[in-house]
Amino acid sequence: MSDQLVGATGERVFTATIEKDQRIEPRDWMPDAYRKTMIRQIAQHAHSEIIGMQPEGAWITRAPSLRRKAILLAKVQDEAGHGLYLYSAAETLGADRGDLTRRLIEGRQKYSSIFNYPTLTFADVGVIGWLVDGAAICNQVPLCRSSYGPYARAMIRICKEESFHQRQGYELLMTMMRGTEGQREMVQDAVNRWWWPSLMMFGPPDTESPNTAQSMAWKIKRHTNDELRQRFVDMSVPQAEALGVTLPDPDLRWNGVREHYDFGEIDWSELKRVISGDGPMNAERIAHRRRADEEGAWVRDAAAAHAAKKRRDGGAVDAPEDVRGPAAETMAEKRHGGVAHSAGGERHGGAVFSAGEEREGA
Amino acid sequence: MSGEIKHEWPLFEVFVRAKRGLNHVHVGSLRAADHEMALHHARDLYTRRNEGVSIWVVRSDDVVASGPDEKDAFFAPSGDKVYRHPTYYAIPDSVPHI
Numbered sequence: 001m002s003d004q005l006v007g008a009t010g011e012r013v014f015t016a017t018i019e020k021d022q023r024i025e026p027r028d029w030m031p032d033a034y035r036k037t038m039i040r041q042i043a044q045h046a047h048s049e050i051i052g053m054q055p056e057g058a059w060i061t062r063a064p065s066l067r068r069k070a071i072l073l074a075k076v077q078d079e080a081g082h083g084l085y086l087y088s089a090a091e092t093l094g095a096d097r098g099d100l101t102r103r104l105i106e107g108r109q110k111y112s113s114i115f116n117y118p119t120l121t122f123a124d125v126g127v128i129g130w131l132v133d134g135a136a137i138c139n140q141v142p143l144c145r146s147s148y149g150p151y152a153r154a155m156i157r158i159c160k161e162e163s164f165h166q167r168q169g170y171e172l173l174m175t176m177m178r179g180t181e182g183q184r185e186m187v188q189d190a191v192n193r194w195w196w197p198s199l200m201m202f203g204p205p206d207t208e209s210p211n212t213a214q215s216m217a218w219k220i221k222r223h224t225n226d227e228l229r230q231r232f233v234d235m236s237v238p239q240a241e242a243l244g245v246t247l248p249d250p251d252l253r254w255n256g257v258r259e260h261y262d263f264g265e266i267d268w269s270e271l272k273r274v275i276s277g278d279g280p281m282n283a284e285r286i287a288h289r290r291r292a293d294e295e296g297a298w299v300r301d302a303a304a305a306h307a308a309k310k311r312r313d314g315g316a317v318d319a320p321e322d323v324r325g326p327a328a329e330t331m332a333e334k335r336h337g338g339v340a341h342s343a344g345g346e347r348h349g350g351a352v353f354s355a356g357e358e359r360e361g362a
Numbered sequence: 363m364s365g366e367i368k369h370e371w372p373l374f375e376v377f378v379r380a381k382r383g384l385n386h387v388h389v390g391s392l393r394a395a396d397h398e399m400a401l402h403h404a405r406d407l408y409t410r411r412n413e414g415v416s417i418w419v420v421r422s423d424d425v426v427a428s429g430p431d432e433k434d435a436f437f438a439p440s441g442d443k444v445y446r447h448p449t450y451y452a453i454p455d456s457v458p459h460i
């Protein structure tokens with residue numbers, strides 16, 4: 001039976017698992033290239049969620065009402081959560097999240113090109129929810145069936161939350177469209193600026209996407225870039241009509257033969273430019289992330305020092321019985337009574353609650 | 363003293379009980395300086411929408427797992443004991459409620 005341990009068998013088991021549409025789990029044997037590709041894919045996705053907090057985060061203090069502020073806070077907090085679920089998945093492959101953050105800050109790993117555009121008005125917040133989160137949903141729903149288990153599970157969690165993101169954005173835009181002429185112009189202007197970059201979120205055309213075949217074989221990609229892009233266009237056109245805005249593409253029209261919308265040529269040189277670091281906001285996004293990392297360093301150090309001191313003093317909070325056996329829950333809840341209670345209290349109080357309430361009603 | 367400061371907080375595995383009557387289920391991991399902070403972070407990260415009524419956090423280092431390579435040696439013995447399953451026993455259809 002020990003011959004089962006050798007690599008050739010590992011590869012056979014790996015391939016058979018994928019062919020049976022089952023999931024690869026962290027401790028399974030996997031080809032180095034698969035591990036590397038997964039780490040890169042998950043890290044890039046995690047970075048996108050974290051950098052993606054900035055364009056909308058910029059509007060939290062300027063949201064036009066308490067309701068919109070609460071919603072935006074909850075949405076941006078979700079994006080932070082998405083980033084953390086994904087770093088958690090990357091760590092199951094042997095990556096280290098501190099190292100991944102360094103790679104992001106040093107420009108050695110990428111994030112989605114879309115977050116390198118500025119948010120000029122509050123209508124941008126609505127358009128990001130509608131189009132950018134909408135495109136993200138198109139990309140992410142098939143990834144819930146990724147062959148890598150921890151990634152697929154993170155995607156399921158993320159997709160559940162994305163629906164609130166898209167709906168709050170669309171509702172925001174509907175509200176503005178019912179407003180003044182000036183508000184309607186703001187919405188149209190934001191649509192004009194975000195439509196094409198949203199289409200670029202699906203990546204280069206299939207003809208220039210050399211890794212697609214391998215990724216499809218490994219089932220870490222389920223549809224090609226162009227398939228997903230088409231799906232997004234087909235979904236968005238009727239939504240734009242219902243909203244009363246015009247998508248900025250004179251070639252956009254229904255093709256009865258293909259049973260899809262035809263659309264104009266994407267400016268691929270723009271995508272290349274933005275990906276290679278030369279978009280309108282690349283430098284600022286990274287500088288901001290670097291600043292947050294540096295300015296938070298003392299907090300992380302202080303917390304680590306405090307934890308070390310408590311361990312030395314035999315502090316109660318770290319006592320091992322907290323996590324042992326059937327009594328663990330009661331112990332933990334008794335000991336951390338404060339924690340457990342404030343957790344419940346915060347969830348049901350104030351800002352976060354109103355956002356949650358609306359989501360449930362939606 | 364400062365030599366003890368570790369920049370990377372340790373990894374914790376998080377388990378959430380979705381509601382009363384259910385087991386805690388593993389939901390993911392997070393980094394925290396200690397168990398108390400891990401509980402706080404787990405609440406913020408994994409229960410933003412009433413996903414749970416109770417949380418366990420466990421240092422990842424403390425988890426001992428069976429390896430996928432031990433699969434046969436570890437789990438095979440249960441495979442050939444078909445008599446542990448109710449379907450192993452032939453009972454006439456005419457006998458009710460069994």
Ligand SMILES: [Fe+2]
Pocket residue numbers: 049078079082158162
């Ligand atoms: Fe997200």
Ligand SMILES: [Fe+2]
Pocket residue numbers: 079133136162165
């Ligand atoms: Fe989102």
